[in-house]
Amino acid sequence: MNSKKERPTVLIVDDTPDNLAFMGQLLKDDYQVRVATNGAKALQIARDARPLDVILLDIMMPELDGYEVCRLLKSDPATREIPVIFLTAKSDPDSERRGLELGAADYITKPISPPIVLARIKTQLNLKAAADFMRNKNDLLEREVLQRTGELQKSNQQLRLLAARVETVAEQERIEIARELHDELGQLLTALKLDLSWLKRRCPEGDTPVAGKIEAMDQVINATIGTVRRLTTGLRPRMLDELGVVAAIEAEVQEMRNRHLECTLDVPRRDTAIDKERQVSLFRIFQESMTNVMRHSGATRVEILLDLDDERAILQVTDNGCGIGSAPANNRSLGLVGMQERAHRWGGSFEILGTPGAGTTVRAVIPLRESGDAGIGAT
Template sequence: MNEMRRILIVDDERFHLNVMADLLGENHNILIAKNGLRALEVAVASPVPDLILLDILMPEMDGYEVCRRLKNDERTRHIPVIFLTVKSDVEDEAYGFDLGAVDYITKPYSAPIVKARVMTHLALSRALCELEQQNELLEKRVSERTQEIVQAHEIQEKLQLCLQRAHKMESIGLLAGGIAHDFNNILTAVEGFSSIAKYDLQAGEYESAEQNIDDIVTASGRASELVQQLLAFSRGVPSKPQVVQPAGIISEAITLLRPVLPALIRFDVSLDEAVPDILFDKVQMHQVVMNLCINARDAMNGQGHLALSLTRQQKVKGKCSACQNDFEGDFVVLEVTDNGSGLSEEQVKNIFDPFFTTKAEGKGTGMGLSVVNDIVHKHQGHIQLETTLNQGSTFKLLFPLIPVATETPPRAIAYLSGPDKNILLVSDDVGVSMLWKELLDVSGYQVSIRNTGQEALDLIKSPASYIDLVIVDQSMKGMSGEELAAAVVAEELELPVIVCENNGGVEVVGHNSMGVSTILRKPIQSEVLMGEISSLLSTED
């Protein structure tokens, strides 16, 4: 039920007070004052009126003076005032509006006009009040947020990150059809090889069945790689430059890109795998390649020649087309060339500006090259643009070299097996539990399965049981994998715990301090899982 609004009626004549009270009293709380001084007293009483109907012609203090005092008082200046008067001169109305009144109602009163204007100004007053409250809340939030920002450039970083995410989502939309196509092909292969393997097993053709199962594993690995690449591309995380080999990363991006290129575009790729390592964020390299190639595709209107190359170039001298700074030195150069529409001299001047686009309305956001420019320069690189209108464009991205990183080869792990090692599997997915149990049974481990974290904890605490290692799914109803690991620590048990989490799911935020020995991300290869188990159990011994 809506709260009745409070209306103060000020008039020195009882007849007019009664008329107004009868007219508005059914739906509003009516307050009455017979003179200006009394009106000022009632107006500041709590709660204050929502609207004041104020007669102008009153003895001692007229309506104009009452309005002036109301608008000069912080407690009442927000209350809308409607003048009641027999005056109809334009000068009188203008004077009242200058004092702060919101409307005039002339005598004799018309009931529909009075009700309509009262309802209108009550609604406006409420809306303004709500807007002021929202503004105050917004100002508070802005103030709180501003206090957290120590340096001005951090604001720019976050805005640019939002820009990159927005454009990344646009690119993901373009990729969706191609990814679905690839997955259908993979599923077709898995289904086909499965049927053949089943027939081979029934026929006793075990060698052929093994080959078909190997083909299923290969197809599954391809699906896993595709998922990993798409998930990595879709994550909106801040830049994390690391030492990378650019040819491999660009190959991954091209894998995602090919399905969205029309068949009438010839796509030539030349990657020198011997180019030196560079310092770059892997996900953002994907984004750079995607943006440049999709822009080239659009510039060719679905048909033409697109070429991408990666080379090392020495003693390069030039001027950056984006930042206009001169550069010199040895670079790893990514070059993307198309024979599309090209750019005019006027377009070149603004091509790297945010939201500038040469495409038709609704066909582009104007963020692609702005994002490329930001990413490249954050990694200390430069851009050169060569373009001719109606002939095509070439974008050269120059990345500075770093010394080749020396990596220590991974330590070979001997698998540990034997009936003396007891492993507890904890997952609410029966299929995953049975798969892992079969794998561990073959390796000679004793395996127990529990479906919830609480059931697992009860077993671990039981004096009659002895567990050497726990493998737990992170995303479970009730107690998560991380919470189970923490509970093990709370029981003062020195028990290694492997937590398995989904990409894009609930991430493990704690690690060793929370009792988590190792975090593995699904899909988990059997060799990786067995290697971690062996490593942890050998450490325990």
């Protein structure tokens, strides 16, 4: 036999003292017994006392009958899990059906059979123990999931902060390299071209081999200057810093047209104020999208939409190429991840849709306001 402290607690609810005495005598050896002579007292005990394991409930009681007590118990989160067994003289099927529909776990009619009552109480206790065990496991699992989810969200936030920092540092490095190419190498090439022009003017007439060599050198210098200019623009277009993302994208579109790629650019609004870092993110997403078009799509036409309003920027690049579904994954995965991270950095979204043979659409949405910001000025 269990110790008194470990014994389950049974609440008997009946307005007839003889019934309370009989049931108390039947259960006292195996259970801790609480009694209530009316529904209100039963509800008080169920809510305020130590947790109950089973409630034996009579139906026919004054004021609050057993049905109403059961309904109130099952509507209260603090008591709804306590098994209720109706113990009543109402033996008609309708009464039993009503009791079970209200949430009772069992229905026993009087006169009772003590062994049957004890067996049914034990069954409900076993069922409750199993339910409590599962509920506790579920609660533990939910807490662990919440904890792990919080840790994962924190890790993702830290990764995004790190990615943003890496992007900022990378942009600064691009700016420095572009500046050095322009200021140092560009000036050296310009000086070399001036010296070559001086030499060309002093070349003896009729010295065809020397003149030809000078002309070839001049062409090499011109080609090198063009290469430096393209590298500088690719690293960090000066137009992006001086005139903004719309002008920088327009310049890139014109360059694509010069390469015989049909491009259309739609910018419904041009006066939206966007901070510099978001402009850089938009431009880099556009730049990577166009790089993919040129390298992998085989497209002959590209449609670009840059839709700006006070709340968000939408960049959409659609081509008529082979479709992303037919492009090798290893040729595009890192570029796509980079574009996605640039959009997610600002709490935006990124998606890429494509059908083999029917072209590809890249769409990025970047919010232009942080939560709680009054606004973001142009830079």
